Amino acid sequence: MRIAVDALGGDKAPREVVTGAVAAADRLGHDEIFLVGDKELVRPEVGASAPQNLSLRDAGGPVGMGEEAASALRARPDASVAVAAEMVRDGEAGAFFSAGNTGATVAAALLRIGRLEGCRRPAIATVLPLSSPVLLLDAGATVMCRPQDLLNFAILGGVFAQRYFDLGGGARVGLVNVGEEPGKGSNLAKEAHRLMSESPGVRFVGNVEGRDIGSGVADVLVTDGFTGNVVLKTAEGVAREILGMLHSAMTGGAISKLAAGILRPGLIGVRDRVDPENYGGSFLLGVRGPVVIGHGNSGARGVENALVGLSRTGAGLAEALEGALAGAHAAPARGDTS
Amino acid sequence: MRIAVDALGGDKAPREVVTGAVAAADRLGHDEIFLVGDKELVRPEVGASAPQNLSLRDAGGPVGMGEEAASALRARPDASVAVAAEMVRDGEAGAFFSAGNTGATVAAALLRIGRLEGCRRPAIATVLPLSSPVLLLDAGATVMCRPQDLLNFAILGGVFAQRYFDLGGGARVGLVNVGEEPGKGSNLAKEAHRLMSESPGVRFVGNVEGRDIGSGVADVLVTDGFTGNVVLKTAEGVAREILGMLHSAMTGGAISKLAAGILRPGLIGVRDRVDPENYGGSFLLGVRGPVVIGHGNSGARGVENALVGLSRTGAGLAEALEGALAGAHAAPARGDTS
Numbered sequence: 001m002r003i004a005v006d007a008l009g010g011d012k013a014p015r016e017v018v019t020g021a022v023a024a025a026d027r028l029g030h031d032e033i034f035l036v037g038d039k040e041l042v043r044p045e046v047g048a049s050a051p052q053n054l055s056l057r058d059a060g061g062p063v064g065m066g067e068e069a070a071s072a073l074r075a076r077p078d079a080s081v082a083v084a085a086e087m088v089r090d091g092e093a094g095a096f097f098s099a100g101n102t103g104a105t106v107a108a109a110l111l112r113i114g115r116l117e118g119c120r121r122p123a124i125a126t127v128l129p130l131s132s133p134v135l136l137l138d139a140g141a142t143v144m145c146r147p148q149d150l151l152n153f154a155i156l157g158g159v160f161a162q163r164y165f166d167l168g169g170g171a172r173v174g175l176v177n178v179g180e181e182p183g184k185g186s187n188l189a190k191e192a193h194r195l196m197s198e199s200p201g202v203r204f205v206g207n208v209e210g211r212d213i214g215s216g217v218a219d220v221l222v223t224d225g226f227t228g229n230v231v232l233k234t235a236e237g238v239a240r241e242i243l244g245m246l247h248s249a250m251t252g253g254a255i256s257k258l259a260a261g262i263l264r265p266g267l268i269g270v271r272d273r274v275d276p277e278n279y280g281g282s283f284l285l286g287v288r289g290p291v292v293i294g295h296g297n298s299g300a301r302g303v304e305n306a307l308v309g310l311s312r313t314g315a316g317l318a319e320a321l322e323g324a325l326a327g328a329h330a331a332p333a334r335g336d337t338s
Numbered sequence: 339m340r341i342a343v344d345a346l347g348g349d350k351a352p353r354e355v356v357t358g359a360v361a362a363a364d365r366l367g368h369d370e371i372f373l374v375g376d377k378e379l380v381r382p383e384v385g386a387s388a389p390q391n392l393s394l395r396d397a398g399g400p401v402g403m404g405e406e407a408a409s410a411l412r413a414r415p416d417a418s419v420a421v422a423a424e425m426v427r428d429g430e431a432g433a434f435f436s437a438g439n440t441g442a443t444v445a446a447a448l449l450r451i452g453r454l455e456g457c458r459r460p461a462i463a464t465v466l467p468l469s470s471p472v473l474l475l476d477a478g479a480t481v482m483c484r485p486q487d488l489l490n491f492a493i494l495g496g497v498f499a500q501r502y503f504d505l506g507g508g509a510r511v512g513l514v515n516v517g518e519e520p521g522k523g524s525n526l527a528k529e530a531h532r533l534m535s536e537s538p539g540v541r542f543v544g545n546v547e548g549r550d551i552g553s554g555v556a557d558v559l560v561t562d563g564f565t566g567n568v569v570l571k572t573a574e575g576v577a578r579e580i581l582g583m584l585h586s587a588m589t590g591g592a593i594s595k596l597a598a599g600i601l602r603p604g605l606i607g608v609r610d611r612v613d614p615e616n617y618g619g620s621f622l623l624g625v626r627g628p629v630v631i632g633h634g635n636s637g638a639r640g641v642e643n644a645l646v647g648l649s650r651t652g653a654g655l656a657e658a659l660e661g662a663l664a665g666a667h668a669a670p671a672r673g674d675t676s
Contacts, residue, residue: 130579140516143524178478178567186481186564210571216578226524227565229516233548234569241468241552242608247583249604256604266587270580301404305427 001031001305004084004093007045008037008062009100011297017099018045020303025054027304028311033092036173037062059083063099065296069103073111081105085112088289095314097306099282099294106141107194109287116318119146122286123153123225124293125160128235135161135171136221139227139282147191150175150222152325154202156285157220157324159324163313164283165219174208174218176227184204188224196222201328237254243271281306281315283320290314339369339653341645342422342431345383346375346400347438347526349635355437358384358641363392364482364579365642366649372431374401375418397421400438403634404453407441411449419443423450427628433652434605435619435644437632444479447625454656456663460624461491463498463629466573468552472508473499474559477620478567485529488513490663492540494623495558495661501651505558512546512556520544526562534560539666581608621645621651624658627650 005015018035025033035042039058039138046056060078063069067161070323082101086107087093098105106122115122123138141151154173161171176289177185180191183208196204205218210231213221223231246267250260260267281302284291291330292310295302343359345352355375370391373380375395384394398416401407411420419438423446425431436443444460453460461476475495480487492511499509511592513531515523520531522545532544543556548569551559560568584605588598598605619640622629630648633640 014490040621049456104627130576131583143516176568178564189564210568210573211575211578213572213575215575223568226516227568229559230514230548230565231568231572234551234572235576236474236555237549237551238573240549242577245469245608246605249608250601255600259597259600262593263588263601266594267584270583270587281585 001311002034002093003031003097003310003314004034004036004057004086004087004096005307006037006062006081006096006100006105007042008080010294011065012224012299013099014042014045016298016300017303018042019300020298021307022046022050022054023300023304024307025051027308029053031311033307034087036084036087040282057083059085063104063248066099067104069101069107072101072104073107076251079104079224081108082112085291086111088291095132095290095292095310097292097294097303099281099296099298099303099311100139102293102296103292105291106284109284109291111292113287113289116286116288116322118322118329119152119156119286121149121283123156124228125157125284125285126232126282127164128213128232130235132214132216133162133165134213134218134221136213136223136228136232137285138223138228139224139232140225141284142225142227142286144226145188145224146189147195148187150192150224151195151199151202152267154196154204154220154222155198155324155328156321157222160217160283160285160317163317163320164309167219170203171219171222172205172217173202173222173227176213176221176223176231177207177209178209181211190224199328201324232304236275240267255325281309288318290317339433339649340372340419340431341369341648341652342372342374342395342425343641343645344375344400344419344422344434344435344436344438344443345373345380346418347436347443348632349403350637351400352380353436354550354636354638355641356380357638358636359645360384360392361638361642362645362649364376365646367391369649370510371645372425374425374662375379375421390632395421395425398556401442403439404443405439407445410442411445419446420450423629425449426629427451433630433648435630435632435641435648437619437634437636437641438633440478440631442633443629444622445658447622447629451625451627451629454624454626454660455664456660457490457494457624459460459487460622461494462566462620463495464570464620465502465622466551466570467518468573470494470552470554471503472556472559473502474551474561474566474570475623476561476563476566478563479622480563481567482564483526485526485533488526488530488562489533489537489540489655491623492534492542492558492560493537493662493666494659495560496540497659498621498623498651498655498662499557501655502647508541509557509619510555511540511558511560512543514551514559514561514569515545515547516546518545530560537666539662626656628655
């Protein structure tokens, strides 16, 4: 697979992005990686011994983290993220990655690559790194959703999770809600529940409450982009908080430090399991071609992991997703068959 | 203050509720506590040496956790939670507590006690036990909100948090949103942002992202009841998950166990800080009289802490909240004064 990497997107770009891309190219010998961005900024970071399957593609500068995405892309059509998207549109690359301004990545994907047939709005699908990892979507692409959007997210998320988690059967899909019973929640949640329970394209397990998101009851959790974004960031914030409190509690005196040293490997194991950099990025589902959005503060390890995940999952993804949408929408609803 | 306690509400009622109420009565010598519920069920739990300021009030049975609240209350108007609410309505008690079916508690409060003037819908205000505790509302009373509801929650939450956290200045109020900039989020969030920033009754600090909910940037976080419920349960779920993973990581071998034993006091400190039972209950704001909703699985310690918190905060609360709503709504908007 050929992957275009926005070399200038992210708080730690270009250095950490380039370092991660070089490491990924080393690991993924059969893939080609293109570093996209102003070559004056990118080339100095690459070093002399770049792998053969890594090359540069000159473009403009980044879209800043604070910029309004649509107007920035209009003003600078050669921005690195836009050129990376164009490479996918033009078949020069099969997927693209950016750890830059999320709005700009979503806008570049929508404007340059376009949506899948049958999908009004895209979703950001992200893995919550809990003891049972679960795919959450939408994590923020579409803050205001209709019930049909949530059904689409369920279909897209189910197909994607089956590939990503390498599940034997279909992925179990839950709806984030305020109670387990079908009649619970907002009008959006109630109607989405009905659509998901009637769709043959979704292995629906019903409503899932916030407290059960990491319990393994579902492989995929569907919600609107407002709720999903808040859930994702809350989970990350609480995890960081608790690990921070524990760190303080363990570094009190000499004996505590000694005991903490003994437990260090186990504790690092826990910290690493809940580390977002394990996954390194979120997939934008609903556009014609795999697009991965890295954390804004992605380090080299996060970029590397994201590109490895993309290589493993991305080939044929858009076609599989579009096929699933077409199949689900074409199938008669249960009520029609009786 | 006289407090009516629904002795039959909660997974562990009546035993744990009665035990907690007895302990609270012992601590709160100047308050009177009424245990409300079928005396055949309640009396055996009280024991011979009940404190003088604790008495029984006979009523019907509980509303079950799985029951539809409104119809249960219609069918059994003498349900313990309904009678507890009536005691507030009739001036026999100044506040009531229930750890039973949340919907039934909210419905009993709305139907028997009624709303504050100027408040269309109530909110459940709950303390998120993070390193900087923060009051979150609405945690689930009103799953579909209008912008004006969120403004009311901001006013109510600000007044309540100032009392509850004993803040010198006014409580700083933030709006849960998907980004920090004012233009971010759903239409609801955008319009609520405008109303809150224009209201003289709110010390508004702007949007707060999920990752910052425990960072101390705000004393109060306002959101709709759908998002708030999911945030609260996600935070609880993630905290429990991580503590569970740590527990497993620390109980591997003999040396790990020894080291964990040394660190035990510090770790218990962390676990206790994030334990919801510290607060023991959530306040239902927007009704004419303090109402506290305990966790469904409240143990005696949670009930005791909830009643102590209620005694400390409840006197004159409804009047203070109604006054704040009237003041905020009567005051001219900023634009009118220029």
